[in-house]
Amino acid sequence: MSHMLYTRLMATDRDSVLEAAVGVLSRRPTAHLDEIARAAGISRATLHRIFPGREALIREVGMLSLRKFADACDTAGIEEGPADAALRRLVDAVVPDAALCAFLAGENQLYDDPEINDLWEAQDARVRALFLRGQQQGVFRIELAAGWLSEAFFDLVAGVGWAVQDGRLAPRDGAYSLTELFLGGALRRSEQS
Amino acid sequence: MSHMLYTRLMATDRDSVLEAAVGVLSRRPTAHLDEIARAAGISRATLHRIFPGREALIREVGMLSLRKFADACDTAGIEEGPADAALRRLVDAVVPDAALCAFLAGENQLYDDPEINDLWEAQDARVRALFLRGQQQGVFRIELAAGWLSEAFFDLVAGVGWAVQDGRLAPRDGAYSLTELFLGGALRRSEQS
DNA sequence: CCCCTTTGAGACATTCATGTCTCACATGCT
DNA sequence: AGCATGTGAGACATGAATGTCTCAAAGGGG
Incomplete structure (x- = not known):
């Protein structure tokens, strides 16, 4: 009985630790475990109890990020309907987790x-x-x-993640800025399409 | 007399080592000194003779990258004339050194x-x-x-650097792909401006 | 041809992050 | 209150990368 409860607590703990880890690692991929533990509000010992080691932690963060990105693609239904509308839906779905994409972009060793x-x-x-x-x-x-479009899209999503994390871009502006720039470009057009 | 000659030789050596280091570090910021030395075609001992340590090496690579970017801005004359033309000139000037920008983007500790x-x-x-x-x-x-335009521009330049380095984008396509996407966006327009 | 300088290879010490352990404390349940 | 479990703090060992050294060999100049 208490076993199941612990399992559930551990699960939420794992995810909250992973999200804290993303926050640190997306900005500084070489951050020490002390730093990650502190960011997660736990001790290094507990961090070690949850994840066998640094490698496992990084891996789990990567898996979480990829899972969330796949979920975003699913919820956006990117294989349905007009591609531009699908892309707009994808942006809306993925921008809240842009930091995860920033992590995926920076951690090539993954x-x-x-x-x-x-x-x-x-x-x-x-x-x-x-x-x-x-x-x-x-x-x-x-x-x-x-x-190239795909690659550039990921670069910009990661860029939004970094910019938001560092306070250079307001979170609520992320989706709009990304969509408008990526789809429409930086040039102003006299004749609006 | 021989002193000056050595100085000149050392100088070119420094730069060639730095460029080799960029190639490795832009892709794997945590690469070992052995790896960097091998990429530069010298031994770890010589690498240490040129740069006091890892920190100094990273710093020098950063300085070189920033210098080259500043040079690109100068040659492009980005404060002259219409901004869109200036940006096109900047792209042409900076894309050959896109890997340096990729390094600058990835090495936040700098x-x-x-x-x-x-x-x-x-x-x-x-x-x-x-x-x-x-x-x-x-x-x-x-x-x-x-x-945001500035930030996104840097993200895409770095993206070009990565893509070219990994062979996902042909070097000669870099400038065109970057300019067209950034200025014009991904959307096709029936009425061409 | 000899000497000077630089280089590469390797041995060695050092530093630091990681991984492991113990123990005291807090929390929650009976 | 007594007990059990999870946690944090710290000590300690380990391993890997770094920094430092020596020495033999190669290359260039006088």
Whole structure:
């Protein structure tokens, strides 16, 4: 009985620790465990009790980030309807977790793990497919490779994550700024489409 | 006499080592000194003779990167003429050294150094001023904050650096892809401006 | 041809983050 | 109150990367 309760408490604890870890690691990938533990409000000993070691912690953060990104793609339904509308939905779904994407972008060592790499590859393929579909639908420019659009999109999502974390961008401006710049570009147009 | 010759040799050596270091560090900020030395084609001992230690090496790479970026801003003449044309010139000037920007973006610890931070602040201010001028000239959209445009621009430059380094983007496509996406956005427009 | 300088390879000490352990304390339940 | 479990603080060992040294070899200049 108490076992199940502990399990549930541990679960929420794990996630809250992981989110605190993202906050630190997305900004400083080499942060010490002391720092991460302090950010999570626990001691280094407890951190070690939850995760066997640094490697495991990083891995778990990566898995959480990828899971959340996959969830965002699901809720946004990026394979449904017009590609531009799908992308707008994706932005809205993913910007709240932009810090996770910033972490994924900065922690290249993550992709040494085959499972992580496969998961990432799968999500990346989904996004690439979205851009490819958009080009076939005639809503995205065909002069820019779908792979580049996908890559640039991730870069900007990560950029929003960093900017919000450092207070250079208001959280509520994130989605708008990202969507407008990515879809519309920086140039002002006399003739509005 | 031989002294001056040595000095010159050392100087070119320093720069070539720094460039090799950028190649490694922009992708893996935690790379060991062995790795960096091997990438530069020298031994760890010689690396230590040129730079007192890891910290100094990182610092020098940061200084070189900032210097090169400042040079790119100078050659592009970003404070001259229409802002959109200035930005195109800046892209052309900076894309060859995009890996350096990728390094600057990933090595946040760099900015603990006041001198580095000041140099960066100065360049960032120049780019922000460019976007602000563009907005005043009516060529850049005013719905997007100049600070955000500047930040997103750096993110995309770094993204180009990473993509080129990993072979996901052809070097000669870098400038075009960056300019077109950043200025024009991903959306295709029926009425071409 | 000899000497000077630089380099590379390796051994060695040192530092620091990590991983492991113990113990005292707090909290929650019976 | 008594007990059990989880936690924090700290000591300690370990391992890896760094910093320092020596020495033999290579290359260049006089």
